[in-house]
Amino acid sequence: MNDLPQIPQSCLTGSDIAVSFEFFPPRNAQAGEQFWRALGRLELLGPRFASVTSGALGSSRDATRETVLRMRQVSRLEPAAHVTCMGASAAEVEALAGEYWQAGIRHIVAIRGDVPGGELAPHPRRGGLARAADLVACLKRVADFDISVAAFPETHPEAVSPAADLDNLKRKFDAGATRAITQFFFDVPLFLEFVERCRKAGIHQEIVPGILPVTNFGQMAIFARRCGASVPDWLARLFDGLDGDPATRELIAATVAAEQCTSLKAHGVRAFHFYTLNRANLTTAVCRLLGLQGRPALDAPALSSAMSIENGARAALERLMARRRGPVEVNLV
16 A cells, blocks of 8 residues: 555545645735636635735735635635735734724734835834834734744745845744745745754644745746745646647646645645635645545535625625725735
8 A cells, every 4th residue: 555656645635734724815806706716616625724815014904804705704614814914013003903902803814014125124104014024013912913924945935045034934933923824836845944943943733845836937937036945857848839728737736736735735734825816726626635525516515605706795895895905915924
């Protein structure tokens, strides 16, 4: 049995893994329908939470808030709201966190947010919060949230050194964070070496790999340059010449992500966070290849919940669109 290739062996032991999914708030009505459909499908996999991003400088904060609150109302999913502190005062963060707690939101993904263009270091507004560790501490003062934070296997682009980056991560945990979710990566040894460095630095909390099934190689490469993630040559070669062949791109994307996950699983990793880009197909396929079957598509309670997500959201969609401000941040960190 131990001689089975990783994917078949993984399919036999999928019940011991946990997954979570990341979405971004929809931009318009058409994107909204895609969002709620994807959410309904992925709900069947029983994730431990589903997070919704907030844009740079909190630009989509209203859309994130509307989406997360709606998820709480119509879904059995555990919603997690991204909260950023760049461009916000401590009082604004506390008020938003208080509203989330009162609405039954118990999970926050706490991220500093992007520094305004042209600035080399964060300069919070008067009464603001400069760093993610300050944000975590602020949230914990409001209520006992389950808080996820960002981690960088290849070091944050603004960090002066890998050691300084680990010190920053440790400060987030010391402030009360529960787990860290990594920026996406493609070479498994990068993650394993990062976790080992974390343990040696005295960080023993959960480190969850962030998995990005690649749907658009060019767009992914732009994201990677922004966040300091390397793109291996072998991955570029796999997608070379496939710009006009989306079907083949999806097959390759699912294969690459599944092999990445099964390799991580073979090294003892049991939790995965998927950057879905508001699409369900690839993430569902990878989870199935990991052995996670979830509830049947015709399971009555799950189907009812999925339908309520899609249908019930229509009433709130126009209000969400009216509130939306600025560009949406797609990646976690």
